[in-house]
Amino acid sequence: MARKFKLRKRVYVLFAGIIALILVINVIYVAAFSKTAYTFSQENVASTSIPKDFDGFKVAMISDVHLKTEADLTRLTQILKELSTKDIDLALFGGDLYYSKIFSSEKTIQALKSVEAPYGKFAVLGDEDESQGKEVTALLNDGGFEVLNNEERPIYYKDKEIDLYGLSTTPQTSLLHSANYSIVLTHYPDSFTTIAGHTSLQLSGHSGGGYLTFPLIGSLIKVKHAKTYTHGTYTKKKSTLLISNGVAPSPLYPYKFGAKNEVQIITFTYGH
Structure with a gap:
């Protein structure tokens, strides 16, 4: 014994x-390492509502960059340079380019210009952009990203069309009337509460993926406007919400676990 x-x-x-x-x-x-480590995460969105010709169409979702230092900008430049090798069709930016004051505008513009997407580059502003919204909008435009403020743009590919809606942090859901497969790009994930049922796919950032996210437990940090929808993928009323963990954490919550910094590469698949 x-x-x-x-x-x-x-x-x-x-x-x-x-x-x-x-x-x-x-x-x-x-x-x-969690502040600076990143990945290009592969996401697949399948639906019979996606036009057959869009099967294999690739969308890059970039969000929550939070530029604060020159080192941050050097890191972003490297990430976007790497993105240019991914053969994407459409590039989307989900908001929060700078954390505070704008700096090194020309370097940022050149980094944004390096993103190659033959079927369009579009952006919405996040809450951190709004205090200098005109300046950030001009900078994104100069970098080749058209900033949408409660606006719609058709995306044509092989003679077929899907619709992209860029909604502000106070989204006007009355705009959502497309009979086509549609994407809503908007910063706050919790707007899915009202957008669900009015779009095929919503892409959002802001949440940092919950920053500290554990199996079974879930996300420990739920910021305002990402209390209900924080991490990963959700479905409701035949709509799908896909949340980006962001390219970088907010300086308010500098460490991450289970929510690695990312650029999402979303591939459309016709079918279930």
């Missing part, structure tokens, strides 16, 4: 040690 007890104790100690090591490794990763 004594030998069995000692063996069991050793197993428990070993198990506890492994768990502690995993926790330490994750804490080190979060502290050292």
Whole structure:
């Protein structure tokens, strides 16, 4: 019995040690790398409402850049340079370009210009853009992104059409009347509460993916306008919401776990 007890104790100690090591490794990763690490996440959106000719059409969703320093801008330039190798068709920006004051405008414009998307580059403003909205809009336009403010644009591909709606942080849902497959680009995920049922797909950022997100538990940080919809994909009233974790965390919540910084590459698939 004594030998069995000692063996069991050793197993428990070993198990506890492994768990502690995993926790330490994750804490080190979060502290050292989660601010700057990023990925190009692959998302697939399938629907019989998507025109057959749009099967394989690729959309890049870029959001929540939060530029604050020259190092941030250097990082963004590298990310967008890498994006240029992904062979995308449409580029969308979901808001929050700068965290505070605009700086190095020309460098930012050149970084945005490096994004190649033959079927259009469009943007909406986020809450952090609004205090200098005219300046950010001009900068995005100079970078090749048309800023939409409660406006619609048709996207033509192989003689077929889908509709893109760019809605502000106070979205005008009365604009949503398309009989085609439609995309709503808007900064706040929680606007899905009223937009669901009026569009095929909503793309949003703002939430940071919940910053600290754990299996079974969910997101620990839920910012205003992302309380209900925080991380991942949701469906409601035959509409889909896809939330971006963002390219960078907000300086208010600089560390992330389970919500890695990302540029989403969304591929349309005709069918279920």
